[in-house]
Amino acid sequence: VTPDLSTHVLVIDDEEVIRLGCERLLKKEGYRVSLAEDGPAALALIEAQDVDVLLLDLMLPGMDGMEVLRRVRRLRPHVVVIVITGYATVEKAIEAMRLGAYDFVSKPFAPDHLRLLIRRALDSQSLHRESRVLRETAARSLREVSTEQSRTRAIIRCMDEAVLVTDTRREIVLHNPACLRLLAASSRIAVGKRLTACLRDDTLAHMVDRCLDEGISSSMDFPPGELSARYLRAHCAPVVSEENEGTLGAVTVFEDITELKAVDRLKSEFVSVVSHELRGPLATVEQLVYFLRDGMAGPVTEKQTEILTRIYLRSHELIELTHNLLDLSRLEAGTLIRDLEPLPLAPLLAQGAELHQGGARAKRIEITIDVADDVPPVAADRTPLATAISNLVGNAVKYTPEGGTITLDLTRRDDEVVVSVRDTGLGIAAEELSRIFDRFYRIKNDKTRWIPGSGLGLAVARDIVRAHGGRIEVDSEVGKGSAFRIVLPAFAP
Ligand code: ADP
Numbered sequence: 125v126t127p128d129l130s131t132h133v134l135v136i137d138d139e140e141v142i143r144l145g146c147e148r149l150l151k152k153e154g155y156r157v158s159l160a161e162d163g164p165a166a167l168a169l170i171e172a173q174d175v176d177v178l179l180l181d182l183m184l185p186g187m188d189g190m191e192v193l194r195r196v197r198r199l200r201p202h203v204v205v206i207v208i209t210g211y212a213t214v215e216k217a218i219e220a221m222r223l224g225a226y227d228f229v230s231k232p233f234a235p236d237h238l239r240l241l242i243r244r245a246l247d248s249q250s251l252h253r254e255s256r257v258l259r260e261t262a263a264r265s266l267r268e269v270s271t272e273q274s275r276t277r278a279i280i281r282c283m284d285e286a287v288l289v290t291d292t293r294r295e296i297v298l299h300n301p302a303c304l305r306l307l308a309a310s311s312r313i314a315v316g317k318r319l320t321a322c323l324r325d326d327t328l329a330h331m332v333d334r335c336l337d338e339g340i341s342s343s344m345d346f347p348p349g350e351l352s353a354r355y356l357r358a359h360c361a362p363v364v365s366e367e368n369e370g371t372l373g374a375v376t377v378f379e380d381i382t383e384l385k386a387v388d389r390l391k392s393e394f395v396s397v398v399s400h401e402l403r404g405p406l407a408t409v410e411q412l413v414y415f416l417r418d419g420m421a422g423p424v425t426e427k428q429t430e431i432l433t434r435i436y437l438r439s440h441e442l443i444e445l446t447h448n449l450l451d452l453s454r455l456e457a458g459t460l461i462r463d464l465e466p467l468p469l470a471p472l473l474a475q476g477a478e479l480h481q482g483g484a485r486a487k488r489i490e491i492t493i494d495v496a497d498d499v500p501p502v503a504a505d506r507t508p509l510a511t512a513i514s515n516l517v518g519n520a521v522k523y524t525p526e527g528g529t530i531t532l533d534l535t536r537r538d539d540e541v542v543v544s545v546r547d548t549g550l551g552i553a554a555e556e557l558s559r560i561f562d563r564f565y566r567i568k569n570d571k572t573r574w575i576p577g578s579g580l581g582l583a584v585a586r587d588i589v590r591a592h593g594g595r596i597e598v599d600s601e602v603g604k605g606s607a608f609r610i611v612l613p614a615f616a617p
Pocket of ligand 1: 519520523524547549550551552560561565566567568572576577578579580581582583606
């Protein structure tokens with residue numbers, strides 16, 4: 125510590141010679157110095173100002189030095205006190221140190237000795253101060269950690285969603301009251317137990333396994349009766365430490381979606397009823413307009429034919445929309461696909477081509493069909509699967525310009541059957557490929573603007589194929605064409 129004017133030394137001694145001697149010496153050292161000749165004067169000064177070091181004579185008239193020391197310790201516990209004693213009072217000096225004095229110096233003392241003593245005292249004071257600050261900081265952060273922990277615990281406890289945390293050994297390490305409430309009836313959840321030992325059903329345990337082994341999050345719905353009397357949606361995510369030391373466990377959050385599902389069912393029913401009711405009148409409109417346009421109700425002018433053709437096409441679009449909406453709501457309700465039978469697919473390809481032959485011919489598009497020899501049947505419900513194939517062929521016709529070609533192939537690939545629909549049409553940009561199967565999604569650009577559609581055809585096709593245990597693959601290149609493939613497991617008797 126370099127002494128400077130901010131270090132304040134107070135000298136308390138009744139002997140003026142000593143007071144002035146100290147003052148001269150210490151001022152030369154660069155300290156700020158104050159003097160007091162007795163206890164009360166010193167205490168008044170200490171109360172009014174910050175003092176760093178106290179040179180205290182123990183033999184004072186009136187209030188004795190020991191008493192002054194006691195009061196100073198109470199008033200300013202961090203002030204360094206050095207006591208000044210005569211030869212005969214070394215015992216007193218030791219008692220003073222017991223009361224908290226830092227050291228003592230005997231009269232008469234050498235200036236160098238006092239200088240050194242004060243330096244050491246200041247060094248030790250600053251060390252003390254630093255360690256005090258460190259101790260306080262440590263205590264504060266400990267307090268913060270513990271409030272943070274209890275706050276997090278409280279939040280998890282009060283959550284409406286059920287929370288279940290498992291470690292890498294698949295043992296439960298944490299659950300909240302909502303978890304017990306939602307899963308209690310069907311499980312015996314307890315900290316320390318393995319997940320498989322708590323639940324009747326293994327599906328959740330598999331989900332957690334996948335999360336821990338592959339480190340990816342996933343969600344899954346559990347209908348009433350599987351995990352709980354309620355409809356639950358489980359989201360499972362890996363727990364990763366901030367230092368990224370790998371997966372520590374898995375946290376699964378269960379959301380009660382019973383009401384959501386009820387509303388969803390109502391929506392499906394509503395859509396289904398409305399689509400069904402619209403279909404009849406729309407079909408009549410389409411038919412009547414067709415009659416009118418073809419002159420079956422009397423002659424029509426060229427302009428009228430043009431208008432009637434547009435009405436006919438628009439009502440046809442509406443009918444398609446009602447078909448797609450009805451299919452989707454039936455898919456959601458699980459009523460679209462009913463009877464699976466061993467079904468050869470070649471006739472469905474012919475049917476799909478036939479349905480769209482009119483549209484293709486109008487654009488001078490040629491449709492060819494190629495069926496390999498050894499293709500086994502698939503287990504399918506004929507009508508919906510025909511819809512899926514027809515939607516792909518319909519798109520190929522819609523999105524292929526005049527004079528193009530469409531090829532329908534039926535082949536076998538190991539244990540799978542592949543229906544491929546290839547066109548020489550507009551093609552689809554790579555960044556759009558992930559979205560074209562979304563409901564109502566349509567690619568909007570100058571080429572597609574005037575092509576009618578609802579954005580539901582591919583969504584319906586994909587859901588139908590999935591419900592048969594299959595998938596749809598797609599390759600496409602803008603300006604060259606697209607290839608959609610329906611891949612289904614071959615029927616195994
Ligand atoms: P819609 O044809 O009614 O718009 P779909 O769900 O059948 O709806 O298709 C979604 C979008 O995917 C279409 O809007 C179109 O942009 C694109 N698409 C589908 N099939 C093809 C295809 N064979 N060639 C080019 N684009 C296609």
